[in-house]
Amino acid sequence: MASSSSSHIDLSGPTFVVLTGASQGIGRAISIELSKVLGPKSLMLLLARSKDELAKTADQCKQDNVTTVYESMDLSKASAKDMFDVISRALKGRKVTDFATAMIFHNVGSLGNLAVPTERMEDVDEMRQYYDLNVFNVIKLNTQFLKVFKEVEERIVIVNITSLCAIKAMSGMASYCTGKAAREMYFKVLAEEKKHIKVLNYSPGPVETSMIDYVLAETVNTNLRDVFLSFKMQGTLLKPEVTAKKCLTVLQQGKFGPGDHVDYFDSE
Amino acid sequence: MASSSSSHIDLSGPTFVVLTGASQGIGRAISIELSKVLGPKSLMLLLARSKDELAKTADQCKQDNVTTVYESMDLSKASAKDMFDVISRALKGRKVTDFATAMIFHNVGSLGNLAVPTERMEDVDEMRQYYDLNVFNVIKLNTQFLKVFKEVEERIVIVNITSLCAIKAMSGMASYCTGKAAREMYFKVLAEEKKHIKVLNYSPGPVETSMIDYVLAETVNTNLRDVFLSFKMQGTLLKPEVTAKKCLTVLQQGKFGPGDHVDYFDSE
Numbered sequence: 001m002a003s004s005s006s007s008h009i010d011l012s013g014p015t016f017v018v019l020t021g022a023s024q025g026i027g028r029a030i031s032i033e034l035s036k037v038l039g040p041k042s043l044m045l046l047l048a049r050s051k052d053e054l055a056k057t058a059d060q061c062k063q064d065n066v067t068t069v070y071e072s073m074d075l076s077k078a079s080a081k082d083m084f085d086v087i088s089r090a091l092k093g094r095k096v097t098d099f100a101t102a103m104i105f106h107n108v109g110s111l112g113n114l115a116v117p118t119e120r121m122e123d124v125d126e127m128r129q130y131y132d133l134n135v136f137n138v139i140k141l142n143t144q145f146l147k148v149f150k151e152v153e154e155r156i157v158i159v160n161i162t163s164l165c166a167i168k169a170m171s172g173m174a175s176y177c178t179g180k181a182a183r184e185m186y187f188k189v190l191a192e193e194k195k196h197i198k199v200l201n202y203s204p205g206p207v208e209t210s211m212i213d214y215v216l217a218e219t220v221n222t223n224l225r226d227v228f229l230s231f232k233m234q235g236t237l238l239k240p241e242v243t244a245k246k247c248l249t250v251l252q253q254g255k256f257g258p259g260d261h262v263d264y265f266d267s268e
Numbered sequence: 269m270a271s272s273s274s275s276h277i278d279l280s281g282p283t284f285v286v287l288t289g290a291s292q293g294i295g296r297a298i299s300i301e302l303s304k305v306l307g308p309k310s311l312m313l314l315l316a317r318s319k320d321e322l323a324k325t326a327d328q329c330k331q332d333n334v335t336t337v338y339e340s341m342d343l344s345k346a347s348a349k350d351m352f353d354v355i356s357r358a359l360k361g362r363k364v365t366d367f368a369t370a371m372i373f374h375n376v377g378s379l380g381n382l383a384v385p386t387e388r389m390e391d392v393d394e395m396r397q398y399y400d401l402n403v404f405n406v407i408k409l410n411t412q413f414l415k416v417f418k419e420v421e422e423r424i425v426i427v428n429i430t431s432l433c434a435i436k437a438m439s440g441m442a443s444y445c446t447g448k449a450a451r452e453m454y455f456k457v458l459a460e461e462k463k464h465i466k467v468l469n470y471s472p473g474p475v476e477t478s479m480i481d482y483v484l485a486e487t488v489n490t491n492l493r494d495v496f497l498s499f500k501m502q503g504t505l506l507k508p509e510v511t512a513k514k515c516l517t518v519l520q521q522g523k524f525g526p527g528d529h530v531d532y533f534d535s536e
Contacts, residue, residue: 080390118458122348122411127404128396135446136395143390169456169527177457178403182450188437189445190386193489221461259437 008254009157009198013100014041018087018145020075020138021108023048025209026161028057029240030105033248035061035068039100045090046070048108067092075108075141076133083144091148102149106138106183107161111211112175114218121174134179139186154196157251160187162201167261172221184261191259200256202247205264208237238264276522277425277466281368282309286355286413288343288406289376290314291321293477294429296328297508298373301516303329303336307368313358314338316376335360343376343409344401351412359416370417374406374451375429379479380443382486389442402447407454422464425519428455430469435529440489452529459527468524470515473532476505506532 015038021027023046031046038044042065046054054070061068071086078086096102112130116123142158149156165173166180184201191199206212215228231237243264256262283306289295291314299314306312310333314322322338329336339354346354364370380398384391410426417424433441434448452469459467474480483496499505511532524530 118454118461119414120411121454122408124400124404124408127407128399131396131399132392135450136392139395140390140392143388146387166453169453169460171457171461174454174457178450178453181453182403182446185434185437185446185449186386186389186442189439189442192437193386193439193491223461 007198009101009251011037011101011248011252012039014039014098015043015101015103016091016096016099016149017042017044017102018047018090018104019044020047020106020141021161022046022057022070023050023053025211026204026207026240026244027105027107028053028060029244030107030247031057031068032060033241033244035063035066037248037252038063038066040065041098042066043090043092043094043099044068045087047073047075047086049074075137076129078137078141080140080144083141084147087144087148096149096152099152100155101157102145102152102155103157103159104142104145105159105161106142108138109134109161109179111173111214111218112179114172114215114224115220117220118172118174127175130175130179131182135182135186138183142190153194157198158187158190158200159247159251160184160199160201162203162261164203164205164263166201166203170224170227172219172224188259195258198254199259200251201259201261202250203261203263204243204247205238206231206236207240207243209240212237275466277369277519279305279369279516279520280307282307282366283311283369283371284359284364284367284417285310285312285370286315286358286372287312288315288374288409289429290325290338291316291318292325293479294472294475294508294512295373295375296321296325297512298375298515299325299336300328301509301512303331303334305516305520306331306334308333309366310334311358311360311362311367312336313355315341315343315354317342343405344397346405346409348408348412351409352415355412355416364417364420367420368423369425370413370420370423371425371427372410372413373427373429374410376406377402377429377447379441379482379486380447382440382483382492383488385488386440386442395443398443398447399450403450403454406451410458421462425466426455426458426468427515427519428452428467428469430471430529432471432473432531434469434471438492438495440487440492456527463526466522467527468519469527469529470518471529471531472511472515473506474499474504475508475511477508480505
């Protein structure tokens with residue numbers, strides 16, 4: 001899906017990074033891999049609910065070039081001001097112009113209630129809650145990031161962690177598929193409007209995270225259960241660090257057009 | 269996009285139809301065109317907020333074969349029970365097995381607040397309201413329809429009025445694009461799970477409706493304004509009845525796979 005436009009993203013300078021869902025799985029892996037490649041005087045802000053797990057991620061991000069901070073934040077409920085403030089605080093008095101690159105990784109996500117069959121979905125409150133975390137507050141946080149770095153908009157890089165489910169229907173995953181479709185589309189529209197901002201929709205492939213066991217425990221859809229069981233049995237699940245490295249390679253090579261959906265399995 | 273699977277949808281028998289957003293534009297046009305082709309003892313239920321405009325639509329649907337009823341309903345707020353009941357009432361004591369085909373057209377839709385630039389979207393309440401009407405309650409209504417016709421699931425035909433914006437980002441239309449993407453994806457997941465139910469995502473093309481003037485009056489995006497102005501100036505907008513007829517042709521020819529996105533401009 002990568003289009004022909006190309007511009008390398010240089011992470012060797014001072015880089016500011018926000019990562020959501022950094023307490024586990026893919027978010028943790030991207031944080032760790034990033035910390036290894038960022039240039040001197042870089043800053044990383046890790047966000048998630050669990051402070052304890054964020055601390056563990058931060059501990060694995062200790063590098064001479066990088067200062068890592070983290071804050072516990074429930075991204076389904078935080079106000080726009082809370083979000084703006086947490087990003088501003090992380091700058092630690094430095095100016096936005098001090099950074100060669102300003103990145104945000106929207107990795108936070110959930111699977112929704114897998115116990116309700118698609119054809120019986122009718123709980124609007126539940127849908128709202130799902131979208132609050134997975135779509136609406138992702139947009140709200142992204143807007144705060146854009147506001148903080150407004151002065152240096154051309155230095156912004158946005159990575160949305162998406163899924164094959166954003167573009168391909170999967171049985172038993174209506175909330176996840178629709179939420180990912182909406183979220184990816186928001187970033188595509190933004191990219192269409194702001195061509196000087198680099199926007200990537202990265203689809204990490206099937207990764208060995210707690211989501212897999214959650215699906216197996218919760219789903220009422222036998223087809224979905226079979227698909228995930230076969231992932232597990234055949235050992236085809238990717239390690240988080242493998243797809244995290246690929247994501248950084250895609251960014252550094254810059255072989256994606258505005259808002260492109262790039263999958264782990266796409267050829268380079 | 270039409271896939272190879274094909275099965276004609278026969279509307280010449282007694283057919284039950286629910287149409288939302290039937291008070292104007294494409295919804296009205298589909299209602300009128302449908303009333304001309306439905307077989308004897310058919311029933312149509314028209315839904316929208318404006319009773320007066322629904323009455324006008326119903327007046328244009330007077331055909332010997334068809335009884336048309338309408339009810340004022342705010343589909344952004346109606347409860348699941350209200351929705352179930354309005355469909356049940358429309359059966360007028362007849363059994364669901366009396367109908368050869370049971371169709372629902374999800375045409376209701378809005379454009380959202382076009383005065384907020386994409387990069388400044390942050391009002392979660394506004395996003396919720398948009399999704400309530402355009403996504404969440406569409407799903408809820410569809411579930412009620414599936415419940416009412418549960419006994420004859422294989423006779424169900426579902427048409428979601430979608431848009432090119434569901435699959436292609438358009439500047440200045442973040443709410444519309446994301447909502448259409450999510451909504452279309454729900455129907456694709458449902459179709460993936462329920463292959464015996466016919467599900468079509470029909471994209472009507474740029475149609476001469478009040479939406480066009482709304483965009484021109486409200487948008488803060490100059491690119492979007494230019495696109496819509498050129499539609500208007502060049503006379504390329506479709507008449508509602510033209511795209512309504514095409515939608516029925518697609519259905520009757522049945523040349524679409526489960527959940528396929530079929531556009532007015534796709535070749536037959």
